[in-house]
Every structure is written in structure tokens, then in C-alpha cells.
Amino acid sequence: MSTMKQSNRKRSSTDFPQGFVWGVAAASYQVEGAAREDGRGPSIWDTFSRKPGKVLHGHTGDVSVDQYHRYEEDVQLMHELGVASYRFSIAWPRVQPAGSGAINPAGLDYYRRLSDALHARGIQTTATLYHWDLPQPLEDAGGWPVRDTAYRFAEYSRVCFEALGDHVDRWITLNEPWCSSVLGYLEGVHAPGCTDRSAAWAAAHHLMLGHGLAVQAYRSGPGAQPDAAPIGITLNLESPRPATRRPEDLEAADRWIDLRSRFFLDPLLGRPYPERHFASYPDHTPPPVQTGDMATIAVPIDFLGVNFYHEPVVAADPSHPEGFRCAESHHETTDMGWPITPRGLYRHLKWVWQTTEGRYPLFITENGCAMPDTLTPDGERCHDPRRVAYLREHFSAALDAVEDGVDLRGYFVWSLIDNFEWAYGYEKRFGIVYADYVNGRRVRKDSFYYLREVISGAETL
Numbered sequence: 001m002s003t004m005k006q007s008n009r010k011r012s013s014t015d016f017p018q019g020f021v022w023g024v025a026a027a028s029y030q031v032e033g034a035a036r037e038d039g040r041g042p043s044i045w046d047t048f049s050r051k052p053g054k055v056l057h058g059h060t061g062d063v064s065v066d067q068y069h070r071y072e073e074d075v076q077l078m079h080e081l082g083v084a085s086y087r088f089s090i091a092w093p094r095v096q097p098a099g100s101g102a103i104n105p106a107g108l109d110y111y112r113r114l115s116d117a118l119h120a121r122g123i124q125t126t127a128t129l130y131h132w133d134l135p136q137p138l139e140d141a142g143g144w145p146v147r148d149t150a151y152r153f154a155e156y157s158r159v160c161f162e163a164l165g166d167h168v169d170r171w172i173t174l175n176e177p178w179c180s181s182v183l184g185y186l187e188g189v190h191a192p193g194c195t196d197r198s199a200a201w202a203a204a205h206h207l208m209l210g211h212g213l214a215v216q217a218y219r220s221g222p223g224a225q226p227d228a229a230p231i232g233i234t235l236n237l238e239s240p241r242p243a244t245r246r247p248e249d250l251e252a253a254d255r256w257i258d259l260r261s262r263f264f265l266d267p268l269l270g271r272p273y274p275e276r277h278f279a280s281y282p283d284h285t286p287p288p289v290q291t292g293d294m295a296t297i298a299v300p301i302d303f304l305g306v307n308f309y310h311e312p313v314v315a316a317d318p319s320h321p322e323g324f325r326c327a328e329s330h331h332e333t334t335d336m337g338w339p340i341t342p343r344g345l346y347r348h349l350k351w352v353w354q355t356t357e358g359r360y361p362l363f364i365t366e367n368g369c370a371m372p373d374t375l376t377p378d379g380e381r382c383h384d385p386r387r388v389a390y391l392r393e394h395f396s397a398a399l400d401a402v403e404d405g406v407d408l409r410g411y412f413v414w415s416l417i418d419n420f421e422w423a424y425g426y427e428k429r430f431g432i433v434y435a436d437y438v439n440g441r442r443v444r445k446d447s448f449y450y451l452r453e454v455i456s457g458a459e460t461l
């Protein structure tokens with residue numbers, strides 16, 4: 001276990017390696033709005049958010065912060081921040097409304113306009129192909145538990161590579177396939193809201209297969225270019241701490257890693273899915289792996305995206321269906337109830353780097369916190385000192401990992417602006433810019449100015 005570093009020297013963002021990418025992140029369904037405009041088809045989140053009781057207050061992404069119409073304003077905010085890159089996602093139902101077949105040129109045009117606006121201000125584009133908004137017709141045909149969806153994803157990805165290849169500086173195939181599969185098909189708290197263990201692990205396999213097929217298409221299909229932009233995947237890996245050193249808690253933490261991390265990481269590294277996980281559930285059938293699938297998933301990528309919000313503490317608990325649970329924490333928590341654990345980021349980056357044997361450079365593709373932010377009475381400012389502290393501590397922890405040899409290439413703060421936080425609707429605010437959902441007005445929070453100074457090197461870490 002590491003100890004807190006004691007350094008007398010003042011550090012700043014200039015201590016990160018040359019070319020370090022500072023960025024902000026968001027995702028299509030969470031910020032775009034314009035859900036029925038210019039030929040966009042319905043996604044599973046349009047459907048799910050309309051089911052009573054699924055999203056807090058019945059919120060939907062229909063309008064959100066309307067980035068579809070207000071992207072110029074948001075690009076201007078990013079320009080002010082001085083970020084090197086914006087991580088956004090491409091809405092599959094905008095590009096290919098039925099999930100297969102006809103392409104919607106107006107959808108592709110939106111991402112060209114957005115990219116042009118970013119490039120005009122010197123901001124690189126980091127585009128995620130799938131951040132959870134599956135076209136509804138594909139769900140109607142079975143969704144991710146069905147193998148065909150992986151092929152449809154590869155086909156849609158190829159369309160994006162061909163149409164947007166000269167607009168995108170960095171590609172990410174999937175965002176957090178654990179959430180798409182487990183929250184979506186096992187726990188039912190995300191779209192499409194199913195609760196079927198076997199379906200969830202079939203979904204997970206088909207997501208990973210879709211990732212591999214998309215990377216293969218990128219490397220070898222028509223239009224593939226040798227000097228093409230790098231491509232990777234973003235995972236929400238977890239490397240929890242056991243609640244105690246008792247063998248049962250150590251075992252629980254290790255099983256947690258199987259479920260949350262190894263299931264997604266091992267196949268990328270050319271290893272089989274972690275076996276013992278399957279054996280422990282009587283109602284479980286192993287993922288439907290066919291010959292050649294594991295080689296497809298293991299096709300080399302150029303970087304690994306790491307999303308980090310907190311470090312769980314895990315305890316054995318025989319009364320729990322999984323046999324373990326998240327233990328109570330003494331840490332202060334965010335508005336999501338997530339403990340604030342910056343040293344966990346340091347440990348996690350080192351764990352990922354060691355587990356992947358340094359094979360891929362890493363990017364933090366999401367990190368940030370929800371806080372109960374409010375505007376000042378004049379409506380002009382938003383003081384969010386706890387977010388400033390959260391970011392400072394996490395930036396510093398990331399720098400410690402870099403100094404220990406982790407090849408971290410960039411850091412994207414989640415999020416540029418408050419947005420639709422999935423099952424929590426607009427209740428949770430993750431932005432460094434405050435969104436007034438009544439009129440769409442954007443108000444820079446203190447953390448916005450803080451990040452600007454970090455990026456410029458003026459702020460010490």
C-alpha cells in the first residue's frame with residue numbers, strides 16, 4: 001500500500017509529460033437534446049426514460065442543455081478553458097436511425113459542424129462511438145444479448161470512420177461496457193431495464209465483440225489509413241480495497257475485480273474470461289463465445305481509457321446474493337454518495353498499469369464529482385469549493401502516478417456542463433459549468449476558473 005507523497009516542491013500541470021491532453025467530457029444523450037430533430041431515431045434511453053419510475057422526476061434527454069443547437073457556445077467555453085480536447089459521443093440513432101441500413105446525412109453533418117467548430121479553436125476531437133444510446137429498433141430485435149448487435153455496431157462504426165475520419169483525432173469504441181451490460185440487463189437501473197443475469201453476460205460479450213470488430217474494421221477496412229487517429233476503449237475498471245485483511249474480505253475484493261474489471265480487461269489482453277466467476281452462479285450460463293471471438297476482441301488498441309470516480313471498499317457478506325458488498329466508508333462523499341478517495345486514483349492507475357503490463361498508454365477519460373450546486377442570489381456565480389478540492393486532489397494523485405512511471409497521456413474532466421445524469425435525471429450536477437435548465441443559460445462555476453488556471457500552469461497542484 002502506498003503512502004501519501006510528501007513533496008516540498010510546488011508542482012503544476014507543466015509537470016505532466018509534454019503534450020499531456022487536458023480535456024472535458026460529455027456524452028450525446030446527456031447533453032444534445034434535439035431528440036426528434038433532423039432525422040434522429042429513438043434510442044433505448046428515449047424509451048427507458050419514459051417508463052414510469054425509471055428516471056428521477058420522469059426527466060428525459062429530450063432537451064437537456066441543447067448542445068445540438070448551442071454547441072458554438074460550449075466550444076467557446078472550452079476555448080476559454082484552454083482545453084486540448086473535447087470528448088463527446090456520437091449518437092448512433094442520429095447517424096443510423098434504425099441501427100442498421102439507411103444512414104442519416106444530417107446526423108453526420110452535426111458531428112462535422114461540431115468538429116469544425118472545435119478545430120477552428122484548436123481543440124482536438126475525442127469521439128466515443130457508443131455511450132449507451134442504442135437505437136431502439138436494435139433493442140426490439142434483442143439488443144446487446146443478441147450477437148447480431150455486435151455486427152451492427154461494427155457496421156455503424158465503419159460508417160463513422162469513413163464519414164468522420166478526417167474530423168476525429170482520437171476514437172473510443174465503447175464507454176463502460178460494464179454499465180451497458182450489468183446496469184442495463186442485470187440490475188435494470190439503466191436502459192433497457194432488464195434483469196436477467198445470462199442476458200447481461202451475453203450483452204457484455206457482444207459489446208466486447210463489437211469493440212473488436214470495430215477496431216478490425218478501422219485497421220483493415222476500406223478507407224483504413226496507416227497514419228489514422230489512435231483508437232481505444234474506455235472502461236470503468238475497479239481495483240477495490242478489502243475491508244480488512246481477513247481472507248474472506250481479500251477473496252471478496254478479488255471476486256469484485258473479476259466481475260468489474262477482469263471480465264473486460266482480460267479479453268483485451270488476449271486472456272479468456274475469468275472462469276470462476278461463472279461457476280458461482282447457479283442461474284448463470286457462460287457468455288456465448290464462438291470460435292475466433294477472443295482473438296477478435298484482443299486486436300491491439302492504441303490506448304486504454306480509464307474512468308474513475310471513487311475507490312470501493314469491499315467486504316464479504318454471505319447474506320448478499322453476490323456473497324460480498326460495498327463496505328461503509330469513513331470518507332466524505334459527493335452528491336452521488338460516492339466516497340472521495342483521491343489516493344484511490346493513484347492506486348488505481350498503478351494497478352491498471354501493472355495489470356496491463358504497460359501495454360497501452362492510459363487516458364483518464366472521465367473524473368469529476370456531483371455536488372449540490374446553486375447559483376449566487378444574483379444568478380451570476382456558482383461557488384463549488386468542494387469540486388475544486390476534489391479536482392485538485394485527483395490531479396495531484398494522477399501526477400504522483402505519472403512520477404511513478406505510469407504512462408498517462410491525458411485527463412478529461414467529467415463534465416463540461418451539468419447534464420442528464422441517467423437514472424438521476426437533472427438532479428445531479430457534475431459540470432464545471434452550471435446549467436440553468438429553464439432557459440439554457442450557462443454559468444461558469446468556480447471550478448471552471450480553477451481548471452483554466454490548472455491548464456495554463458498558473459495553479460499549483
Ligand code: FCB
Pocket residue numbers: 027030175176179236307366414421422430
Ligand atoms: C459514468 C458515465 C458518464 C457519467 C458519469 C457520472 O459512469 O460514463 O456518462 O454519467 O458516470
